[in-house]
Amino acid sequence: MSYQVNEKGYYGDFGGAYIPEMLYPNVEELRSTYLNIMNEPSFKEEFNQLLKDYVGRPSPLYYAKRLSEKYNTKVYLKREDLNHTGAHKVNNTIGQILVAKKLGKNRIIAETGAGQHGVATATVCALMGIECIVYMGEIDIKRQAPNVARMKMLGAEVRPAKSGSKTLKDATNEAIRDWINNPVDTHYIIGSAIGPHPYPDMVTKFQSIISEEIKWQLKEKEGRENPDYVVACIGGGSNAAGTYYHFLEEPSVGIIAVEAAGKGVNSGESAATSQLGKEGIIHGCKTLLMQTPDGQITEPYSISAGLDYPGVGPLHSHLYKTGRGEFYSVTDDDAMTAGLELSQLEGIIPAIETSHALAIFNDKKFQPDDIVVISLSGRGDKDLNTYIDYFKL
Amino acid sequence: MTINELLMNRINTALEQDKKLLSIYFTAGYPSLHNTKKVIQDLEKSGVDMIEIGLPFSDPLADGPTIQESSTVALKNGMTTKLLFEQLKDIRESVNIPLIIMGYFNPMMQYGVEAFCAKCQEIGIDGLIIPDLPVAEYHEQYQETFEKYGLINVFLITPQTSEERIRFIDSVSNGFIYMVSSASVTGSTSGFGNTQETYFERIANMNLKASQIVGFGISNNETFTQATKTAKGAIIGSAFIKHLTKNGVDSIEDFIKEIR
Numbered sequence: 001m002s003y004q005v006n007e008k009g010y011y012g013d014f015g016g017a018y019i020p021e022m023l024y025p026n027v028e029e030l031r032s033t034y035l036n037i038m039n040e041p042s043f044k045e046e047f048n049q050l051l052k053d054y055v056g057r058p059s060p061l062y063y064a065k066r067l068s069e070k071y072n073t074k075v076y077l078k079r080e081d082l083n084h085t086g087a088h089k090v091n092n093t094i095g096q097i098l099v100a101k102k103l104g105k106n107r108i109i110a111e112t113g114a115g116q117h118g119v120a121t122a123t124v125c126a127l128m129g130i131e132c133i134v135y136m137g138e139i140d141i142k143r144q145a146p147n148v149a150r151m152k153m154l155g156a157e158v159r160p161a162k163s164g165s166k167t168l169k170d171a172t173n174e175a176i177r178d179w180i181n182n183p184v185d186t187h188y189i190i191g192s193a194i195g196p197h198p199y200p201d202m203v204t205k206f207q208s209i210i211s212e213e214i215k216w217q218l219k220e221k222e223g224r225e226n227p228d229y230v231v232a233c234i235g236g237g238s239n240a241a242g243t244y245y246h247f248l249e250e251p252s253v254g255i256i257a258v259e260a261a262g263k264g265v266n267s268g269e270s271a272a273t274s275q276l277g278k279e280g281i282i283h284g285c286k287t288l289l290m291q292t293p294d295g296q297i298t299e300p301y302s303i304s305a306g307l308d309y310p311g312v313g314p315l316h317s318h319l320y321k322t323g324r325g326e327f328y329s330v331t332d333d334d335a336m337t338a339g340l341e342l343s344q345l346e347g348i349i350p351a352i353e354t355s356h357a358l359a360i361f362n363d364k365k366f367q368p369d370d371i372v373v374i375s376l377s378g379r380g381d382k383d384l385n386t387y388i389d390y391f392k393l
Numbered sequence: 394m395t396i397n398e399l400l401m402n403r404i405n406t407a408l409e410q411d412k413k414l415l416s417i418y419f420t421a422g423y424p425s426l427h428n429t430k431k432v433i434q435d436l437e438k439s440g441v442d443m444i445e446i447g448l449p450f451s452d453p454l455a456d457g458p459t460i461q462e463s464s465t466v467a468l469k470n471g472m473t474t475k476l477l478f479e480q481l482k483d484i485r486e487s488v489n490i491p492l493i494i495m496g497y498f499n500p501m502m503q504y505g506v507e508a509f510c511a512k513c514q515e516i517g518i519d520g521l522i523i524p525d526l527p528v529a530e531y532h533e534q535y536q537e538t539f540e541k542y543g544l545i546n547v548f549l550i551t552p553q554t555s556e557e558r559i560r561f562i563d564s565v566s567n568g569f570i571y572m573v574s575s576a577s578v579t580g581s582t583s584g585f586g587n588t589q590e591t592y593f594e595r596i597a598n599m600n601l602k603a604s605q606i607v608g609f610g611i612s613n614n615e616t617f618t619q620a621t622k623t624a625k626g627a628i629i630g631s632a633f634i635k636h637l638t639k640n641g642v643d644s645i646e647d648f649i650k651e652i653r
Contacts, residue, residue, distance in 0.1 A: 163465070284454075284525070
């Protein structure tokens with residue numbers, strides 16, 4: 001069984017490039033060049049240098065002693081929250097802005113839900129002096145005012161997506177339309193391991209720095225490269241893809257994916273795509289997605305703005321369908337409790353997305369000598385208001 | 394599809410006519426749920442040569458705000474794939490011009506691609522336009538099924554489509570090629586300039602096997618005339634939707650009379 005994308009852009013049954021002809025030249029240009037660009041020594045050197053000096057990598061692999069004691073197993077946290085801009089998102093935006101430069105693009109567009117990917121994109125555009133336009137649902141603009149302000153301060157233009165449900169999927173539609181209208185000078189930085197081929201593979205490869213570091217860091221600490229489990233939360237699935245990547249072909253490493261159950265998988269207010277989704281096409285790829293029986297894409301719900309995407313990246317659909325990944329779904333309540341617990345056990349306030357991964361201990365019992373690596377994908381500063389409202393702090 | 398079946402398809406019969414074809418797009422279920430049949434009948438009576446019936450989708454990537462909004466309203470009104478087929482079931486008793494369903498691929502997948510095609514044949518639908526089903530995927534996975542049910546699949550080309558790719562699209566087209574007038578989503582241009590004229594001429598000089606019908610940016614007599622100088626016909630979508638929004642479904646003829 002392979003977990004790599006094939007030459008047609010599929011992971012098993014999932015992936016491909018279901019795009020209108022108007023997008024074909026852009027996507028084809030990227031498809032035919034991305035691997036060569038990423039393999040150029042000068043590209044690698046610049047990418048690695050920026051990750052080190054600008055992002056602050058390697059991010060620590062931290063042994064969480066008190067959390068480990070509480071759940072009677074060995075828990076390591078991969079501290080993506082300590083990256084510049086506060087999450088894993090920047091690994092991908094650094095990579096893609098360098099690709100955009102190699103392709104001679106002078107205008108960047110992006111979609112954002114909670115604003116994290118928008119901020120990470122605005123950041124690298126400021127760094128490179130490139131024009132940046134971020135599409136964001138009108139409703140999300142109201143909900144995420146601090147991130148809107150950050151993007152503006154970084155020099156980006158934030159354009160409201162007013163169509164459809166006015167949230168992340170509509171912001172993605174608007175970004176795609178912008179790309180259709182600007183087919184020559186613009187690169188679209190997609191923020192997750194979704195979209196038409198080659199995006200899922202390209203984003204996964206940029207995020208794979210996470211598992212690359214885990215391997216050597218764990219070797220230093222435990223004398224072995226492979227943990228027993230890697231755990232990550234999944235919205236579209238970019239931090240998860242990066243956390244799993246170098247362990248996919250290692251059968252001894254358990255792959256655990258945690259989705260947002262919202263108010264409960266069957267409550268009608270959920271984002272647990274693997275449980276509720278069916279095979280279909282969203283934003284250019286064949287994957288699992290939440291939809292009506294008639295094939296209309298539905299609006300998911302989660303307390304976490306970064307997990308409420310109606311689809312999941314095609315790699316993850318493949319991991320689910322083949323059984324390579326174990327999928328769990330965690331409710332708002334359990335996630336919030338796990339976030340508070342980490343804050344008080346380890347002094348780390350996690351993003352609410354990440355809190356979903358931390359709630360895995362409610363659902364799965366690990367052995368005392370198991371080594372469990374959890375991707376601490378983002379920090380909780382952006383979510384303080386939600387935590388305050390929820391816990392009446 | 395045998396050669397005979399292909400020639401008998403209403404689309405190819407229409408393309409044989411010695412005139413420029415006017416094709417109209419509308420979103421089924423807009424402005425109100427049950428006017429699909431009336432809109433089609435009135436369009437034919439007004440002299441339209443071909444109709445694209447839009448199957449609404451929640452996330453129409455290639456469409457601008459006008460068609461997206463009409464789709465959102467149609468879905469709110471309760472339009473579904475099943476209901477559209479129900480509304481169209483005896484359409485061939487009163488309508489003779491070619492009927493094409495235009496929609497995104499996901500609703501068709503969920504209905505079942507083969508079941509969808511079979512239903513189209515049963516009703517008397519002549520062809521499909523599916524903007525997000527790329528030609529390679531169609532050719533490898535679905536062409537056989539479409540042809541089994543006598544359906545002509547229509548592909549898009551744009552000013553950015555390479556000559557090599559246009560030749561390939563031409564080779565798998567058995568009706569017409571939908572020539573997108575400019576790099577844009579639907580409804581977003583006003584008037585054609587030199588860029589379009591050069592593009593229209595470039596395509597005309599390629600001597601393709603399939604006729605070309607121009608879409609996107611056609612809204613009135615002037616743009617219709619410009620678009621059909623070299624091409625076989627033109628498609629109007631957003632401008633017609635705007636007419637329906639403003640005037641309802643009772644003055645369709647007034648809109649068509651203005652075009653030619």
